[in-house]
Amino acid sequence: MTEKIAIVGVGAMGGAIAKGLYNTKQYQLLGLNPVNPRVTQLAEDLEMTVVNDPAALVNLAPGLVILTTPAPLTVATARSLANLPTTTPVVSAAAGITQEQLQAVLGDRPLATMIPNTPVAVNAGAIGLALPQEMVEPAGTLIKEVLGSLGTVIEVKEADLDVVGVIGGCGPAFVDVMMDALSDGAVKHGLNRQVAYQVIAAMVAGTGKLALETGLAPALLRDQVASPGGTTIRGIDALEQHGFRAGLIEAVDQASGGHYVD
């Protein structure tokens, strides 16, 4: 039987997860979200049953529930789903919300926390997943299978999920800023902006693929690009002088450690 996956909070992240799962053609999609035209359209596009009442979602008997509601609302939303059977696994994507906070309202059931990122929409996500040690089967396997269909799953300790969430979850936005700035540089030199976008997106995708497939440290990959006396090293010098590296380290600092309370 096709597994029913419920996405609670069908916004930017929940919608990206829904798209990625829809692409696999392996799951039946359910959703919980207040009614609005965007969600209605998405539900139609992804053949997803979206309800706006937690009790209605419980009645649809999902096999796995993914929480992607705004972080400050997630504990209250989880509480509204406490009537789910105790065997139903719940995975929360809410940044800064702990397993302990969720366990307090969802009781004793398979429960995990994760930080996905928006590339899950094209099944190329980086998903930091914290499974508690006492995770029972088949819940643990189901969670890893479903998330694995959305991209690369990296299992981490829950204590590391915060910083994993910054580099993996916020990271796409940091890279988007860099891509936007690179395109400005190219447009300044007369290149058509759409052509610049194409070149930059392919370059970023390829740079990531090369790093993943070779396993080489970024510093070594950079050295392979920077020919002695060449053009790249002049660009790197400019980046260092303008605080590019320090800016990114500070971005990770600033984005880390924001815990929400119920």
Ligand SMILES: NC(=O)C1=CN([C@@H]2O[C@H](COP(=O)(O)OP(=O)(O)OC[C@H]3O[C@@H](n4cnc5c(N)ncnc54)[C@H](O)[C@@H]3O)[C@@H](O)[C@H]2O)C=CC1
């Ligand atoms: N946007 C991203 O790239 C990432 C987001 N997250 C986490 O995902 C969660 C959602 O973030 P976004 O998608 O960016 O926000 P969003 O604002 O785009 O989406 C939130 C959705 O939840 C719905 N919602 C609000 N209250 C609800 C309730 N009580 N029941 C059901 N649905 C409800 C909203 O209508 C909206 O569709 C947050 O907890 C965030 O920390 C985690 C990793 C990455």
Ligand SMILES: O=C(O)[C@@H]1CCC=N1
């Ligand atoms: O901006 C946020 O709070 C969420 C968490 C990680 C990415 N987006």
